[in-house]
Amino acid sequence: MKEELFVSGRDIPNIDPYLNIWHWQIPLYLFLGGLAAGILFFAGFYTVRGKADKMQATVKWAPLLAPIALVLGLGALFWDLKHKLFFWQLYTTVRLDSPMSWGAWTLMIITPISLIWVASYMKEMFPWWDWKFDFLNKAEAWVIKNRVGIAWVMMVYAVILGVYTGILLSAFNARPLWNTSILGPLFLVSGFSTGLAATILLSKDPKERKRLSQIDLIFIVIELFLIVHLFMGFLAGSQTAIEAAHLFLGGPFTVTFWVFVVMLGLVFPAVLETLELLGFHVPKWLPAVLILFGGLMFRFIMVEAGQITRYLY
Amino acid sequence: MRYAMAIDTKKCVGCGDCVVACQTENNVPHGYCRDWIVESVDGTYPSLSLEFRSERCNHCDNSPCVRCCPTGASHKAEGGIVLVTHHKCIGCGACIQSCPYDARYPHPEGYVDKCTFCIHRVEKGQNPACVDVCPTHCLYFGDLDDPNSDVSLALKDRKWKVLAPEAGTKPQLYFLT
Ligand code: SF4
Ligand code: SF4
Numbered sequence: 382m383k384e385e386l387f388v389s390g391r392d393i394p395n396i397d398p399y400l401n402i403w404h405w406q407i408p409l410y411l412f413l414g415g416l417a418a419g420i421l422f423f424a425g426f427y428t429v430r431g432k433a434d435k436m437q438a439t440v441k442w443a444p445l446l447a448p449i450a451l452v453l454g455l456g457a458l459f460w461d462l463k464h465k466l467f468f469w470q471l472y473t474t475v476r477l478d479s480p481m482s483w484g485a486w487t488l489m490i491i492t493p494i495s496l497i498w499v500a501s502y503m504k505e506m507f508p509w510w511d512w513k514f515d516f517l518n519k520a521e522a523w524v525i526k527n528r529v530g531i532a533w534v535m536m537v538y539a540v541i542l543g544v545y546t547g548i549l550l551s552a553f554n555a556r557p558l559w560n561t562s563i564l565g566p567l568f569l570v571s572g573f574s575t576g577l578a579a580t581i582l583l584s585k586d587p588k589e590r591k592r593l594s595q596i597d598l599i600f601i602v603i604e605l606f607l608i609v610h611l612f613m614g615f616l617a618g619s620q621t622a623i624e625a626a627h628l629f630l631g632g633p634f635t636v637t638f639w640v641f642v643v644m645l646g647l648v649f650p651a652v653l654e655t656l657e658l659l660g661f662h663v664p665k666w667l668p669a670v671l672i673l674f675g676g677l678m679f680r681f682i683m684v685e686a687g688q689i690t691r692y693l694y
Numbered sequence: 695m696r697y698a699m700a701i702d703t704k705k706c707v708g709c710g711d712c713v714v715a716c717q718t719e720n721n722v723p724h725g726y727c728r729d730w731i732v733e734s735v736d737g738t739y740p741s742l743s744l745e746f747r748s749e750r751c752n753h754c755d756n757s758p759c760v761r762c763c764p765t766g767a768s769h770k771a772e773g774g775i776v777l778v779t780h781h782k783c784i785g786c787g788a789c790i791q792s793c794p795y796d797a798r799y800p801h802p803e804g805y806v807d808k809c810t811f812c813i814h815r816v817e818k819g820q821n822p823a824c825v826d827v828c829p830t831h832c833l834y835f836g837d838l839d840d841p842n843s844d845v846s847l848a849l850k851d852r853k854w855k856v857l858a859p860e861a862g863t864k865p866q867l868y869f870l871t
Contacts, residue, residue, distance in 0.1 A: 384735045388746075389713045391730035393799045400796060402787040463785025464804035470765040470782050481788045482764035552762055554861060555794035619860065692794040692858040 385693075400688045406461035408680035411546040412575070413454035414488075415568060415676065417447040418543035419576015421495055423593075425536035428528055438584035439593065441502045446579060447495040455488060480552045484545045491538040498535065501525050543569035550687060558625035558687040561614055567607045571676050574600040578650075578672035581665070590665060594654045597672070601651045608643065625690040634686045642682065646675010695773035696838040697753065697811055698866040699825070700848040705832035706746040708733055712824035712833065716750075719812060719823035723802050728809040729824055745871075748824065748833065751776060751797035751809035752857070752865030759789035759798065767805070773837065774866060775813050780805040794861040811835070838866075 387397070395402050420443045427436040459468060472489065476482040501524040503510045512518050524531065547568025550559040577597040584590045615626035629638045650668035657663040708731045716722060716729050729750035736743045753776045760768045760776060767782035768789050778789075778798075783805040790798045790806060801807040812822035816835075820826070825833040836843030841850075845868070852870040859865075 382738050386733045387730055388708050388733045389710045389731040391727055393726050396796055396799050402790045463800050464783055467784045470784050474766045478761040479764045553791045555792050692861050
């Protein structure tokens with residue numbers, strides 16, 4: 382048996398007895414980042430493949446959500462900073478070792494790209510739209526002409542953004558639950574899946590929805606596989622990793638994780654989507670809403686649980 | 695130069711003088727601390743062992759807190775002392791998440807703070823406040839590259855350990871056992 386006590390009355394707010402320095406803002410930010418990454422990736426993907434006409438919601442309408450999600454996410458991140466007035470310090474240095482730093486720079490690049498993308502479709506989406514200034518019209522014409530090129534850049538940054546939402550956590554080797562290289566791909570896949578779900582909600586075209594559901598199904602299967610892999614990795618790891626896994630296997634996060642994230646957020650929507658593809662009638666919004674809910678829960682649980690895993694005490 | 699500290703767990707009585715000295719010396723806000731005492735009991739009755747440890751930032755050689763800081767506020771100063779530049783810190787908490795020893799805390803003024811090995815005293819050739827105040831003289835501070843420094847001499851003829859070596863941070867706080 383080992384028992385360790387603070388005898389100096391150490392009781393620092395947010396640090397003792399459990400680290401809780403990141404609150405709802407960070408998981409929300411990770412969720413919105415993943416969502417935007419998913420939306421932008423598929424908008425770029427179908428543009429590059431020349432299917433923009435067939436995938437109207439994917440290429441045109443859903444990207445409207447992306448800049449909104451990115452700005453809200455950045456707002457949440459800003460809210461969580463304890464020293465807000467020094468925010469600009471993020472942009473006076475590039476620190477490749479720090480995921481927080483390259484996340485900030487990635488957002489700095491992808492947010493304007495997403496805005497340009499949306500702007501170039503404004504006239505198509507809203508026929509009464511008018512840019513008022515001549516130079517804006519010229520810029521628009523340039524963007525429309527170079528859409529495929531922009532789509533490529535957007536896809537690359539969408540992948541970086543999606544992976545980053547996981548790497549932000551996995552880089553902290555002091556928190557055993559986060560410190561696994563699976564988190565990058567897992568958050569990427571989960572983010573893409575939420576992006577697809579949001580697009581499905583917006584789409585009015587059954588053919589497009591079917592296509593998106595098929596892709597989404599593949600992503601859900603990959604995600605489930607990665608989750609199994611995650612736990613196998615922990616259970617085969619050091620004592621701290623095993624303890625981290627036990628938070629979800631009998632510990633305080635067992636019900637929330639397996640019921641809300643895995644069952645309601647992945648398995649159930651996968652079953653519904655399969656039934657739909659087989660021709661059964663399923664309310665079209667149901668699987669999508671469940672996936673969005675599961676994705677959000679997943680990030681809240683991971684951030685919360687990760688902070689209470691540690692090496693000492 | 696490589697500053698380090700050795701803590702004699704056999705001599706420490708857990709009086710907490712080092713904690714109070716640090717709070718006074720460094721104007722640590724009320725309710726917070728940069729160093730603290732852990733009482734560690736190991737084993738099962740009747741073969742129990744007790745150890746007192748005065749803990750603080752380990753000024754890790756391979757410091758994750760410095761690596762993950764997005765602004766460069768967390769950095770390594772002369773002799774490997776890990777410091778935070780207050781006016782560069784945005785209070786994002788990345789360094790707090792990355793420290794396996796939970797040695798950092800968010801100062802109520804927003805920036806992140808922690809033990810500095812009293813660099814303002816060390817620069818003048820003095821010891822950190824906790825070292826000087828310890829009534830049992832169980833803290834040894836100095837330059838590991840100097841074979842005659844207090845810390846080198848203490849480590850030479852005693853057995854020692856570091857905390858959570860598996861975290862890979864190469865801590866510079868040595869506990870004499
Ligand atoms: S103990 Fe923590 S704060 Fe100190 S150098 Fe190591 S990782 Fe950084
Ligand atoms: S809280 Fe401050 S010192 Fe810590 S990582 Fe963020 S900017 Fe750097």
